[in-house]
Amino acid sequence: MLNPQSLNCFKAGKDWGFLVKTLLKFIALEITLDKHASNQASVKIKLNEADYQPKVDAKLKDYAKKAAIKGFRPGKAPLSMVKNMYGISLLVDEINAILGEALNSYLKEQTFKILGDPLPVEKADDSIDWKTQKDFEFEYKIGFVDNISLSLDSKIEGTNYSIKVDDKLINETLDNLKNQYGKSSNPETSQAGDNIYGELKSEDGALTQTLALPTSKLSKKLAEKFIGISSGAVIEFDSKSVKKDEWSDAFGLEKEPKGNFTFTVKNINRTETAEMNQEFFDKIFGPEAVKTEEEFINKVKETLQGSYDRESKVFTEEELKKVLTENTKIDLPVEFLKEWLLRANEGKVTSEDVENEFPIYANQLTWSLISNHIAKENSVQAEHEEVIEKTKEMIREQFASSGLGMQMEASMDMFVDNYLKGNEGQNYMNMLTSVQNDKVMSLIKEKIKLKENNSVLMNSRNF
Structure with missing residues (x-):
């Protein structure tokens, strides 16, 4: 599968603080934007010696104070020798830093929404001479969407699907359970x-x-x-x-x-066939969770209904995403995104992989843009407390049939903390996104015209 670093739009970096703001004030870089399509452009950045040399010289002096060079005591090697050995490396690092900061800051000021990451334009016939060259010009390709137009109102129609668990389904499930645990x-x-x-x-x-x-x-x-x-x-x-x-x-x-x-x-x-007794009840739902046949049947019905409610919710929301996507015109920079996906996953995917999977990726990206737009326009934001509660619900569902009960609840805070810190904090970000998506979807259901579709499911299901 493609791994386009999730589906988030380009984030122009962290707040570089007072130092970067001050630096950029004094670096009068020449930056130009050329929109050669409605969703693609190139950014050119020109650097002259005054833009980078003072910082390079300062780093050289600082490095010379610490450098351990054979034949000299630490920090006593001539500056000219240090420059000859490490000057180009420090120059490249400094120019890359300046370019990154300048490009990030410039793109943050734009009104359009950047997609993917800027792609450096490589010019095979225009190699850089780092030893003698004083002035430099760098070019980047960018892809973006300029604006998203969407009105959430009753003109948009969707369907809220639900599944009714009937007696036939319950009886079939009971028979399966009695056979399974016999x-x-x-x-x-x-x-x-x-x-x-x-x-x-x-x-x-x-x-x-x-x-x-x-x-x-x-x-x-x-x-x-x-x-x-x-x-x-x-x-x-x-x-x-x-x-x-x-x-x-x-x-x-x-x-x-x-x-x-x-x-x-x-x-x-x-x-x-297993008998409907306490031993059987305990095998299905855990010790003493239910104590009578009536309680057991009601619990089976409740469990089935909960499972199908979750499935119908997922189906409803996937269908609503299609409706919203069809009602929102977003012109994606297709060729740019394909190139970015290939570069971002270099060695992991081929051009053929990108071509085959791009339609799925494009649909997901389009929905991500729509969802983020709705959230921004309606001040929808996931709160930390909501992330905690959603994580608790997820953990309870995973342990629903384990019979741990009170023991699990007593250690819930530990489970939640361990999960959200996992995967280098990515679990927390994923859950944060999930909470926001839930809130966006709830808002959509409130705003558009939603008709009900109740279905009766006739197929049994094993627990």
Whole structure:
């Protein structure tokens, strides 16, 4: 995957403080901007000797006081020798520092929004002579968006999707849980619903595979061949007696084989349905979380509904992002961004990778710009306390079925602190962005015209 240093717009660096502001006042750099497209431009910076030499000389003198050069006591080497040895290196470092500070400060003053990072323009036929050259000119390519026009009102229509958990879904889930947590045994003779462990072979020898065959997933006619058998039995059948879906669902084969087959039974596994008792309740939700069958069923329903509420929320918001993206015209500097992505991920991605993944990246970047615009226009901001609470919710969800309960809550502050400090602080920034996105999405739902779409989900789900 592309790694464009997240999707954030170019950040022009930290506040360099009084020293940098003072320095830039005295460095009268010549900076020019050439907008050669609605979303791309070049920035040229010219330096003359007065812009950089005083700082280079000061650094040379300071370095000479500390330099340990063979044949001289520390700090006693002639300045000319130090300059000859380290002058160009210090010159390059100083010019790079001046360029970085000047470019950052200049771009911060612009009204348009910079995307990616400025890209130095490399001129193969115009190499720099660091020994003799006094005046320098550097050029950078930039990509930007000039303005974003979006009005959040009832003219924009979206859909709020929700999923209703019905009785059929609850009953199917209960059956799955009772089967999943039932007691296993290895009877001598098989019966309907058993799992038969053995070796499948084709007559021509092209296929040999050991597998566990769930008889519940076989057609009634084929399943009869696997009922009333014992370990060591050899069942013969041909491909015509196997339905197309059975090869994948029951036998676990991606391709549908042809011909005659044998299945040699090695073991039989039977799972007895678990009883609805305290032991069963504790396995699902933790010790003493529920105590009666009614409480258990309600907890299952609550858990299912919570899970589908989260999924429907994600789906709703992804659809709303598409709606907002379609209603907002943002002209991205496509060629610039492709070049920047390739340079920023040099060695990790190819031009083909960038081309293939760019549409996804462009959609994500467009939404990021829209979200940040809405946040700025409506003074939406994530607060530290909100980050803490969202992190707690995330941790509670992760440990929901662990049964830790009070022990986890007692150590919650430690869990939160450890998580937010992880990944060199990036976890905190990600959570901060997540909180802001939640607040932006809530604002969008308030402002636009939102119709409800209630669906009934009929598929069961394992816990």
